Amino acid sequence: MNILRPITIGGQEFKNRVLFPPLTTGYEDKDGTINEQSRAFYTRLAKGGVGYIVLGDVAPIPSFAVTPKLYDDSQIECFRKLADNVHAHGAKLGVQIFHPEYNSEVLNALFAAGKMEEVRSQLHHDMDHFVNEVMPETLDQIIDKMCACALRAQQAGVDVVSIHGDRLVGALCSPIMNTRSDEFGGSLENRTRFALMLVKAMKAAVPDMVIEYKLPVITPERGKGGVSIDEAPIFAQWLEQAGVDMLHVAQANHTGNMADTIPPMGVQPYCFFADITALVKSVVSIPVSTSGRIIDPAMSEELLNEGKADMVGIGRALLADPDWVNKTLAGRPQDIIRCIGCNEGCVDTVLNRSFIACVVNAENGFEAVRFITPAEQRKKVVVIGGGACWLRGCSCGCY
Known part of the structure; x- marks a missing residue:
């Protein structure tokens, strides 16, 4: 099967074409440390055969969000332990670097000084404000911090730097969110200026690492942060010229509706972003990946056979069954235990300030302490009722 064939990206060989895309898991400690729970989760995916694993939302500065953070040298060791575990099973590890719209250390200092107006002015929690207010000199500083984060990742043995093309980068690229009148606003060339500056700086900072770029695309129905469908092929070519080794094409976000990018059952068809990915792939020579309700090997194989993608992102389906590849x-x-698209454990729990779990996989989120093993004595069991999904109050209709 093509999905199981190796692929070379940026001079590195990946053992297969299955990638676990960046998700907010909620597993990490509040200070961003990759703890035992987080390490066990990603190690389990690598053991299950995944070729490429990406940590989502790795922040290069302090923030209040419970995501991985890599802004200080003291944090390198926990990432090194994870990289070693993942590599032991033949998988590659990437970190998706993003920049939040605030720095918690700065905010805490302002708060301690009683400067509440300044606190409120900075703590928008909304890229709609930040993207149009951030000064050019601050953007330069942000690039420096993101490159420093990449250097720490390299020291930890991480293989890939994945630039989060949504969030701040995508908001700057967006024809909807970016209303600036300076060199970072207006035309497509101006709106993508920061993204291309970042790519070139990252390539210079860590020339031996694979550089991936998440390319979010705004569709007529969904998304605000990213580029339009017509702009995506043009921007993709610019990214390749700037030094990007691989593109991950996905639905743009920033709408406040998680169903736009992680659609539950009935909202989007399977493989819903494949055709837009194929459009981008047709104009570049570097590998292109995609994700979006791709849940079984047959779907993945069809995407590769039709030339719509070179790698396939399997997210929720790997939460349901980490042995998907094996x-x-x-x-x-x-x-394979199939993802039912209920979003009950993987999305709802994170939105409720907990961590990712899965209604069809009791190990998920508890990989360090729970282990499903065969029963010592075989029995015939009859389940009467709607099943675990129904018992948890899920409204997906799968029962």
Whole structure:
């Protein structure tokens, strides 16, 4: 199967074409440390056969969000432990670097000084404000901090730097969110200026690492942060020229509706971003990946066979069954526990300030302490009722 074939990206060989895309897991400690829970989760994915794993939302500065953080040398060691674990199973590790719209250390200092107006002015929690207020000199400082983060990732043994093209970068690129009148606003060339500056700086800072760029695309129905469908092929070519080794094409976000990018059952069709990905892939020579309700090997194989993508992002389906790849490799795709698209454990729990879990996988989120093993004595069991999904109050209709 093509999905199981190796692929070379930026001079590095990935053992297969299955990637675990960046998700906010909620597993990390409040200070951003990759703890045992987080390490066990990603290690389990690598053990299950995934070729490329990306940590989502790695911040290069302090922030209040419970995401991984890599802004100080003292944090390198926890990332090194994770990289070693993942590499032991033949997988590559990437970190998706993003910049939040505030720095918690600055805010805490202002708060301690009683400067509440300044606190309120900075703590918008909304890129709609920040993207149009941030000064050019601050953008230069942000690039420096993101490059410093990449250097720490390199020291930790991480293989790939994935630039988060949504968030601040995508907001600057956006024809909807960016209303600036300076050199960072207006035309597509101006709106993508920061993104291309960042890519070139990152390439210079860590020339031996693979540089990936998440390319969010605004569709007529969804998304605000990113570029339009017509602009995406042009921007993709500019990114390749700037030094990007791989593109990950995905639905743009910044709408406040998680269903736009992580659609539950019935909201979007399977493989819903494949055609837009194919449009981008047709104009570049570097590998292109995508994600979006791709849940089984047959769907993945079809995307590759039709030339719509070079790698396939499997997110929620790997939460449901981390052995997705190994079962495919063993010729047992029928044994894969399928994601039901309920979003009950993976999305709702994170929005409620908890951590990712899965209604069809009791190990998920508890990989360090729970282990599903065969029963010592085989029995025939009959389940009467709607099943675990119904018992948890899910409204997906799968029962």
